[in-house]
Amino acid sequence: MTRRAPPRPTPVRTDTISSALRIIPPRWALAILAVAISYALLQPTLNQWLGWRLPSIPSLLGQSSQPHVAPDSESPAKPPGKPPANETSNASPKDLKFGFLTDIGRDRFQSPAGLIYAPGSEEGHRLKHIERHLKNDPKRPGPHGVFEGDMQDFLKAIDETYRLARGHAKGSKQSTEAGSTVYEAQFGKPIGFLGGTLGAQRGHPKLQRMRIVVRNENIITGFPIQ
Amino acid sequence: MVLPYLIYVRSCPICGEGLCRVRVCTSDHRLIGCVVCDECETVWKEPEMQEQSANGIDGVTACCPECGMSLWDDACHWADIQEVCLLGWYDRVKVART
Numbered sequence: 332m333t334r335r336a337p338p339r340p341t342p343v344r345t346d347t348i349s350s351a352l353r354i355i356p357p358r359w360a361l362a363i364l365a366v367a368i369s370y371a372l373l374q375p376t377l378n379q380w381l382g383w384r385l386p387s388i389p390s391l392l393g394q395s396s397q398p399h400v401a402p403d404s405e406s407p408a409k410p411p412g413k414p415p416a417n418e419t420s421n422a423s424p425k426d427l428k429f430g431f432l433t434d435i436g437r438d439r440f441q442s443p444a445g446l447i448y449a450p451g452s453e454e455g456h457r458l459k460h461i462e463r464h465l466k467n468d469p470k471r472p473g474p475h476g477v478f479e480g481d482m483q484d485f486l487k488a489i490d491e492t493y494r495l496a497r498g499h500a501k502g503s504k505q506s507t508e509a510g511s512t513v514y515e516a517q518f519g520k521p522i523g524f525l526g527g528t529l530g531a532q533r534g535h536p537k538l539q540r541m542r543i544v545v546r547n548e549n550i551i552t553g554f555p556i557q
Numbered sequence: 558m559v560l561p562y563l564i565y566v567r568s569c570p571i572c573g574e575g576l577c578r579v580r581v582c583t584s585d586h587r588l589i590g591c592v593v594c595d596e597c598e599t600v601w602k603e604p605e606m607q608e609q610s611a612n613g614i615d616g617v618t619a620c621c622p623e624c625g626m627s628l629w630d631d632a633c634h635w636a637d638i639q640e641v642c643l644l645g646w647y648d649r650v651k652v653a654r655t
Contacts, residue, residue: 451618452598453629472576472653473568508571509609510616511597544572544597549617552596554574 429483444490464554467526475527476554489553492516492541515542523555572597582621584632589623590644604649
């Protein structure tokens with residue numbers, strides 16, 4: 332019985348590189364190496380921040396590094412502007428925060444619609460701040476919109492609100508005051524309920540609208556409303 | 558420090574969900590008060606909420622109207638009843654048990 336040899340990995344053109352390095356003076360070779368390392372480190376960041384599509388080192392060497400990302404078939408038309416990080420980065424779904432947000436560095440995350448979740452707020456991070464709306468706060472005076480679902484569903488609903496309101500979809504609206512833009516969208520089905528003391532008084536009615544507050548593409552807060 | 562009560566002026570006219578609460582900054586060794594929505598973080602200079610205060614240079618961070626420090630810095634906190642009295646704002650706030 333003959334043993335089949337294990338499949339060979341994709342050949343890398345190391346022979347070409349090493350032969351090229353032999354004929355280049357050492358000082359030049361070091362400079363080229365330094366440039367290559369800098370490029371490899373900066374390429375993903377530049378692609379994310381500036382929306383460029385610089386090829387990665389493996390792809391320049393003839394190896395494919397583009398993972399397959401399933402298209403979001405439910406998304407409506409996207410507003411014009413800089414492409415969001417999820418659409419330009421090489422991140423696979425398992426690398427995404429809550430399976431939805433792309434890490435763009437400095438503890439900042441970007442949604443497919445382009446919203447940024449950054450450090451800030453009393454809780455220390457916007458993600459922690461909006462997380463308050465995943466559960467009721469029965470003693471809180473006034474209304475407290477509670478989203479029914481997990482964090483990923485909530486982030487998707489916030490993105491959907493942003494897209495619908497920017498696309499002037501039916502039942503949506505937006506207004507700007509002192510640098511804050513408030514977006515609202517109608518979902519046509521219950522997405523949460525009214526909590527807080529007002530919610531208790533009214534028997535926790537179901538909520539079908541979402542409101543988000545955005546400054547300079549940074550999400551400040553988001554919650555279901557009546 | 559978590560207070561057993563919550564001091565607020567009114568519900569937020571910007572986001573409709575938050576409570577406009579009294580926040581104090583002590584970074585300058587003085588007691589500087591302002592009103593901040595705990596949901597959308599809009600800042601007003603006084604409890605009448607006539608004059609909004611600008612955000613930080615990033616346009617996002619809620620900052621002290623006087624010294625410009627982030628209102629989420631360690632030198633800032635939600636005012637207690639004594640501080641609200643020192644600011645002379647006690648008759649303009651509501652107090653709710655939490």
